[in-house]
Each structure stands twice: as C-alpha cells, then as structure tokens.
Amino acid sequence: MTSINLADRAVDLGEWAKATPNSAEVFAKAVRTWLEDTLTGTFDGLKGRGGPGSEHEFFAERLEWDRHLAAGGWTCIGWPPEHGGRGATLEQRIIFHREYARANAPARVNHLGEELLGPTLIAYGTEEQKKRFLPGIVDVTELWSQGYSEPGAGSDLAGVSTNARVEDGKWIINGQKIWTSLAHVAQWVFVIARTEKGSTRHAGLSFLLVPLDQPGVTVRPIQQLTGTSEFNEVFFDDAVTDADLIVGEPGDGWKVAMGLLQFERGVSTLGQQVGFARELENLTEVARTNGAVDDPELSSRLARADIGLKVMRAHAQRTLDGDVTSQAGAASVSKLLWANWHRDLGELAMDVVGAPALIGPDATAEGQPNDIADPEHVELDEWQRLYLFTRADTIYGGSNEVQRNIIAERVLGLPREAR
Structure with missing residues (x-):
C-alpha cells in the first residue's frame, strides 16, 4: 500500500473540518453513511470479527479494513490535522466510536498505535519522532505493541526490572516482558525500562521505542483459555534501538507511561x-x-x-x-x-x-x-x-x-x- 502523504491529508481534512457544520447529527450521519457504503462486499464478512478472545480471526483482512479506513480519512480522527488527523472535537470522536460499534464493524488492529502511542508522541515526543512514526500509524503500515508488564511486575509498573544502557549511540536492552498484546504481529514495541542503575520504583525509568524484528528480540505467544494467543512474552537479549528513540528525557518514563494510560x-x-x-x-x-x-x-x-x-x-x-x-x-x-x-x-x-x-x-x-x-x-x-x-x-x-x-x-x- 502506498503511504499516505500527511501534508496533503492535513490540508484535505483541515478543509473538511472547516466545511463540516458543527452538528452532532450531521457528523453522525456522515460516519454512518460512510460505514454503510464501505462495510460491504468482502468487508461485510468481517462484521463483529476480531473481538476479545477472537483476535486471530481474519487478521489480514481486518488489517486491510484498517487501511481502507485510513484511505477514507477515518483513522486518528482526534489528532490535529498537521499530524494526519481530522482535528475532530471530543463530541465528534465519541460519535465516531458509537457509530462504529453500532455498525458492528470489525475490531481494529491498530488500537495501540492510534489510541495510545500516537497521542503520547504528540504530547511528549520530539519533532523527529513525530515525523518518523506518526505517518505509519495513520496509514496503518506499522503496528505497535506495549512492553509494560513483567513476570515479577504485572500490574505494578514501578517494579519493572528490564534494563537499558547507552553504548555507541544505541540503547542496549535486556529483560523480559509478558502479556504483550499483539507483539507477534507488530513491528515495534514501546518499552518501559530501568535506565538508571540502582534506581527503584518510579525513579530511573525511561520510555523507549524498540524494533521487534532483530536478533536480540524473541517473541513467544501465550495460549489463553480461549485457545487464541493475543498475548506474548517478549525477551530482550542485548536488543538495540537508536539512542534518540526515547520519549521524554531519561528517567521520565513514569510520567510518559502514566500519560499514555490516560489516553488508554x-x-x-x-x-x-x-x-x-x-x-x-x-x-x-x-x-x-x-x-x-x-x-x-x-x-x-x-x-x-x-x-x-x-x-x-x-x-x-x-x-x-x-x-x-x-x-x-x-x-x-x-x-x-x-x-x-x-x-x-x-x-x-x-x-x-x-x-x-x-x-x-x-x-x-x-x-x-x-x-x-x-x-x-x-x-x-x-x-x-x-x-x-x-x-x-x-x-x-x-x-x-x-x-x-x-x-x-x-x-x-x-x-x-x-x-
């Protein structure tokens, strides 16, 4: 799929936002009509597919559906136009999610990028990070997973022990993450790692962006009670990422991670x-x-x-x-x-x-x-x-x-x- 030009899309959607009456009914009808017109043909068979416990269903087809949404300007609608969004109001975003659910449209495959990482980068990332990663989220050409939980620190995020150090312009990462949603189909993972030796709890954590397709990363799906494998355990053995792929300053990981959870x-x-x-x-x-x-x-x-x-x-x-x-x-x-x-x-x-x-x-x-x-x-x-x-x-x-x-x-x- 050809990558979407965010500059062109920003102009188009910016003009759309100006031209669209600020009416809940008008916006709801626009969303409803688009879904009725496009959730047909091969996409019609995807209705209701891919929900909790069924994430494996028609993954490739749902990925194409997400990209179809992107081509129609319906991904990342709450983002500012300059980042590829529609600049939709809070009311419009609520309407979109309601109409999408009422249409029984398929579960999205890009939730972690669109709803979590993207807004986090817009809030905390550098301009270079935004230019590098936001387009791939908008056009659904890069998928993300979340590297938070660990075997010894499930819901206690401050207890993570995965560590990272800088060598020769790279972060060197070692440790293990668990319950990593969709890591087996993603290209990237955002990782909370301890980057200050001897630090404890909330201090000394950093928020890193790490490619999954590399020799230092092993992804093992975990079979659930439902028989599917949405979750994974991920091992980092001297895995690397560029030194500038840290969101916020070193040691600011807790603040960034908590900001992301609010978006979630x-x-x-x-x-x-x-x-x-x-x-x-x-x-x-x-x-x-x-x-x-x-x-x-x-x-x-x-x-x-x-x-x-x-x-x-x-x-x-x-x-x-x-x-x-x-x-x-x-x-x-x-x-x-x-x-x-x-x-x-x-x-x-x-x-x-x-x-x-x-x-x-x-x-x-x-x-x-x-x-x-x-x-x-x-x-x-x-x-x-x-x-x-x-x-x-x-x-x-x-x-x-x-x-x-x-x-x-x-x-x-x-x-x-x-x-």
Whole structure:
C-alpha cells in the first residue's frame, strides 16, 4: 500500500473540518453513511470479527479494513490535522466510536498505535519522532505493541526490572516482558525500562521505542483459555534501538507511561460500551428464547446489568466532560466499573445459557475437533468465549487491587499501602 502523504491529508481534512457544520447529527450521519457504503462486499464478512478472545480471526483482512479506513480519512480522527488527523472535537470522536460499534464493524488492529502511542508522541515526543512514526500509524503500515508488564511486575509498573544502557549511540536492552498484546504481529514495541542503575520504583525509568524484528528480540505467544494467543512474552537479549528513540528525557518514563494510560481510558471506552450493550441485548434475547427470563433471579441480574451499563456510560461522559477533579482517579474508577461489569456478564451468560454452556460443538462434526487436551482446536461459542476471556478483565490493564490503591492514595489521600 502506498503511504499516505500527511501534508496533503492535513490540508484535505483541515478543509473538511472547516466545511463540516458543527452538528452532532450531521457528523453522525456522515460516519454512518460512510460505514454503510464501505462495510460491504468482502468487508461485510468481517462484521463483529476480531473481538476479545477472537483476535486471530481474519487478521489480514481486518488489517486491510484498517487501511481502507485510513484511505477514507477515518483513522486518528482526534489528532490535529498537521499530524494526519481530522482535528475532530471530543463530541465528534465519541460519535465516531458509537457509530462504529453500532455498525458492528470489525475490531481494529491498530488500537495501540492510534489510541495510545500516537497521542503520547504528540504530547511528549520530539519533532523527529513525530515525523518518523506518526505517518505509519495513520496509514496503518506499522503496528505497535506495549512492553509494560513483567513476570515479577504485572500490574505494578514501578517494579519493572528490564534494563537499558547507552553504548555507541544505541540503547542496549535486556529483560523480559509478558502479556504483550499483539507483539507477534507488530513491528515495534514501546518499552518501559530501568535506565538508571540502582534506581527503584518510579525513579530511573525511561520510555523507549524498540524494533521487534532483530536478533536480540524473541517473541513467544501465550495460549489463553480461549485457545487464541493475543498475548506474548517478549525477551530482550542485548536488543538495540537508536539512542534518540526515547520519549521524554531519561528517567521520565513514569510520567510518559502514566500519560499514555490516560489516553488508554479515553473516548474509545464509550465505543466499547456500545459493544457491551449489544452483548447484553443478545444475551437478553437468549433468555427470552430459552425461558431463562422467567427465572426471577436471572431476570433481576439482567436488569442490574442494564443499570450498571447506564452507570458506566454516565461516568464516562462525566469524566470526558472534565467534571471530575482527579483524572487518574476517574480512569481507575472507570476501569473498575467496566472490568467487573463485563466479568459478571460472562458469568451471567453461563447461567442464562444453562447446561449447554458446558458443552462444546459436536466433536464428530467435520472440521470441529473439540479435544480439551488441545485448547488450540477447541471451538467455543460466543458465550463460552465471553466467559473465559472476561476472567482476565479485572487483571489486565491494571488489576482491581491496583485501581483501588490509586483511588485511595491519589484521590482520597489515604496512607500508602504497607510494602
């Protein structure tokens, strides 16, 4: 695919932004119409594909879909036009994510670059870094992964031990990262490494941009309960990256990493909630069909799930509108709300479906092996996949315990947890 010229695109989208009436209805219709016109033909078969627990589905095709979005000017819409974005307002960005979810469009393959690294580089990166990396994110020619967690420092990012030192104009990196989403399909990884010898906790960390295709990097996929391998462990054995591929100053890694996490829990979470609503609607329909809705307890749990979804939506909107004194605390509350809600929905799905939830497809059906000893070949239905994948919702991206500590210490001013 020919790389998109950001200078030309900036002019085109800048003019588009001026010409488009500042109307939510007009913008929503523009997004909806574009999706209806283009999510057809070969792309039509991608609807609903690639979600949690199904990241392996049609990856190459979804990559082409992302590039199709880029050609239409629908990637990185919240970025400034000079960086290839549309300069979309907060309201417009929310509308886009909602319409995208309502269209049941396929899961994006470029989330880590578009929603996390890109905004971080715009906020903290050098001009040279922006020129080098932003175009590849906008046109989806370079994919990124996130090198944060480690075997000895899962949700405790300040406990990382992966280290890096400068030699002959290069960072030399040694250590191991784990739960590295999509590293097996990415070209780059942003890494938190300890660059000051003898430093501890938040001090002495740096944020490095590291190429994955090199002899010093080994990527090993980790098979999940769902049988898929979104996560990986990544080993750095004298891996290298250029000395200028550090975001912020040496030792500023904690500040940059925390800034990135705020972007992670931003506007796209509202689109996520549209997906949650669809899951709840589909599950409610199952309950009506199989009679589970007549069970008072299950009916009550379905109603509580609906209320919980409305609470999440209200909290997200209030946070994005700036009606919260601590953004760090708001992000942690948001993570607690959606992670626990989604995990509970997975459990509710098992109870609504009943005994059939424990049974896989016909093991004798052609092309449907169902040997539990070989999870890679176990075929799961949508509710089984939902249940298994959501077991991790309260762990990844910061565990429940870590989120509660952040709220207690940074928002409520309570004493730090004893270590």
